[in-house]
Amino acid sequence: MLKTRELDKKFGAVHVTRQVSLKLERGERRVILGPNGAGKTTLFNQLVGELTPDSGSVHLAGEDVTSLTVAQRARRGLSRSYQKNTLFDGLTVEENLGLAAAVHTGHATRLWGDSLARPEVREIVQEVAEQVNLMPFIHAKVSEISYGVRRQLEVGVALATRPLVLLMDEPTSGVGPEMSKAFHDLLNNLPRDLTMLIIEHDMDLAFDVADTITVLNYGEVVFDGAPNEARGSSLLREIYLGSWEDA
Amino acid sequence: MFRHTTLRYATLALLLAGALFQALTAGYFGLEILTEILILAMLVLALDIVAGFGGMVSLCHGALMGVGAYAFTILSTSAGIAPPIAMGGAVALSGAIAWIIGAICSRSHGIYFIMATLAFGQMAYSYVFEAPIFGGDDGLSGIRRLDLSLIGLNLNDSRTFALFCLVLLGAVYGAAVLILRSGLGRSFSGVMHNEQRMRALGLTVWRVKADVFGLSGMIAGLAGTLAAQHIMYISPGLLTWTVSGEALVVVILGGLGTLVGPLVGAAAFVVLKHEISGITPYWHLAVGLILIGVVMSRSNGIFGWIEKRWGARLDRRLADATRSQDQKEVTTDA
Ligand SMILES: Nc1ncnc2c1ncn2[C@@H]1O[C@H](COP(=O)(O)OP(=O)(O)OP(=O)(O)O)[C@@H](O)[C@H]1O
Numbered sequence A: 001m002l003k004t005r006e007l008d009k010k011f012g013a014v015h016v017t018r019q020v021s022l023k024l025e026r027g028e029r030r031v032i033l034g035p036n037g038a039g040k041t042t043l044f045n046q047l048v049g050e051l052t053p054d055s056g057s058v059h060l061a062g063e064d065v066t067s068l069t070v071a072q073r074a075r076r077g078l079s080r081s082y083q084k085n086t087l088f089d090g091l092t093v094e095e096n097l098g099l100a101a102a103v104h105t106g107h108a109t110r111l112w113g114d115s116l117a118r119p120e121v122r123e124i125v126q127e128v129a130e131q132v133n134l135m136p137f138i139h140a141k142v143s144e145i146s147y148g149v150r151r152q153l154e155v156g157v158a159l160a161t162r163p164l165v166l167l168m169d170e171p172t173s174g175v176g177p178e179m180s181k182a183f184h185d186l187l188n189n190l191p192r193d194l195t196m197l198i199i200e201h202d203m204d205l206a207f208d209v210a211d212t213i214t215v216l217n218y219g220e221v222v223f224d225g226a227p228n229e230a231r232g233s234s235l236l237r238e239i240y241l242g243s244w245e246d247a
Numbered sequence B: 001m002f003r004h005t006t007l008r009y010a011t012l013a014l015l016l017a018g019a020l021f022q023a024l025t026a027g028y029f030g031l032e033i034l035t036e037i038l039i040l041a042m043l044v045l046a047l048d049i050v051a052g053f054g055g056m057v058s059l060c061h062g063a064l065m066g067v068g069a070y071a072f073t074i075l076s077t078s079a080g081i082a083p084p085i086a087m088g089g090a091v092a093l094s095g096a097i098a099w100i101i102g103a104i105c106s107r108s109h110g111i112y113f114i115m116a117t118l119a120f121g122q123m124a125y126s127y128v129f130e131a132p133i134f135g136g137d138d139g140l141s142g143i144r145r146l147d148l149s150l151i152g153l154n155l156n157d158s159r160t161f162a163l164f165c166l167v168l169l170g171a172v173y174g175a176a177v178l179i180l181r182s183g184l185g186r187s188f189s190g191v192m193h194n195e196q197r198m199r200a201l202g203l204t205v206w207r208v209k210a211d212v213f214g215l216s217g218m219i220a221g222l223a224g225t226l227a228a229q230h231i232m233y234i235s236p237g238l239l240t241w242t243v244s245g246e247a248l249v250v251v252i253l254g255g256l257g258t259l260v261g262p263l264v265g266a267a268a269f270v271v272l273k274h275e276i277s278g279i280t281p282y283w284h285l286a287v288g289l290i291l292i293g294v295v296m297s298r299s300n301g302i303f304g305w306i307e308k309r310w311g312a313r314l315d316r317r318l319a320d321a322t323r324s325q326d327q328k329e330v331t332t333d334a
């Protein structure tokens, strides 16, 4: 469903992505692990087109999308959430989801009629709000909801474009363990055919959702395999010293 | 995103009542001032759509109005096209030019966007100034107003013309609300709130900006066709950047991104100008002081200040009223 071939990117002298080749099957849930500065977010940016790789290619559903713009890739079913909340501040939860759903349904550029009042848009908003537990806050403004709920909305907005592939950059960063656990349960309840690539810091939580695991270190894939193999890997132990001991 | 509140409806009703009263009772001079306000109001509505709801702070809207005025004049005089069709053509041309400017400038933000639009405005100005068909410094005259004798109206009468402008302004206000509430308008606001995210959701951002800028340009062009018919003479002065600057001052003075505020601003600006210029030639100083006061008060213009003080209170009082009414109904039910 999503594939990269030898992606490579340097920022000056810093080699942030080294010959990264990934492959996600339809419905696969893959977690990317790696220490701070490993190049995880930079990899996401290249997948969605916000950054251009120096070399290599990105393929979505069999099509080479390397030369397509961010918006073109998004319309082909690639959606992402951000490590730092990237929401429509000042608007309500409903409007945040509605803007995304309107793009997906093609109402976002029409001059006739209110996109947020369209039945198709409202239906998606309702469904996504239920999927990521936002119903209690649906009419609240972004400024009125807690940080943890904003993190849920961050993923909700990405989901509201009804993607084929959903990329989530540390969806539970900065929220407590309980809320993270609850959030991972939500992810597990998403449709099985949705392909997911999730950057995660916490190993335990990673194992909650992962079918497969990729570990990045210094921009390089140092592990690619099943979660139980990852548990036994001594290499990971080294990279992840602290948190690994607890696991 | 645009919302009508009780206070906004109330202000609109007051403005409308004031304009109607003035249109029906004022003498020649009062009608001239009213018409000036109505035309300026149309221009600032156009500017508020792009600046207030999309962050596209344009310094070429005066030039777009000038394009409308010149296009209407040339089409209806030397080209001999019927004035209503000439008006339509002028509006379409202003819209098309605005669309192109919007598309080209869509990647710039902040000060760079302002400078880019200023450059386009100045290009239009110098072209009109230099090209022989535009009459250079002397401008063009011999402009005729629309002939509405078929429906029994004579626009050469100041009162009828003022009412005509009022009707068009009302229609433009309605159109502005529809634009802002449409899918296109919602996405446009979304882009102002977070351009990166809108793009990541799959929106072709430049296209949305260009489309709304084009629609706004059509409104500015329509204001231009009215300005030409009002004075019945046009000169390149219409396209100078100070006209755009003044429109921006009015939008900020009134309340950016409120639609109603700029209407208040237009009325306040023209009335102040005429009142104070009667007393002292330094009326710009007074307007400057008021603008500084408004900016220092940290509210969103005159209307923003009013909204901050009374808007919430008014809505709360209404909510209380409906609630107590609901309670009454409940008690009578029981
Ligand atoms: N635009 C940029 N210009 C220069 N260097 C950058 C840029 N973006 C990221 N980097 C560098 O690239 C490296 C990888 O950054 P990246 O954000 O991808 O790491 P990450 O794995 O997401 O880390 P974290 O877990 O902290 O989010 C870092 O050393 C970072 O400083």
Ligand SMILES: [Mg+2]
Pocket (backbone or CB within 6 Å): A040, A041, A042, A083, A169
């Ligand atoms: Mg990161």
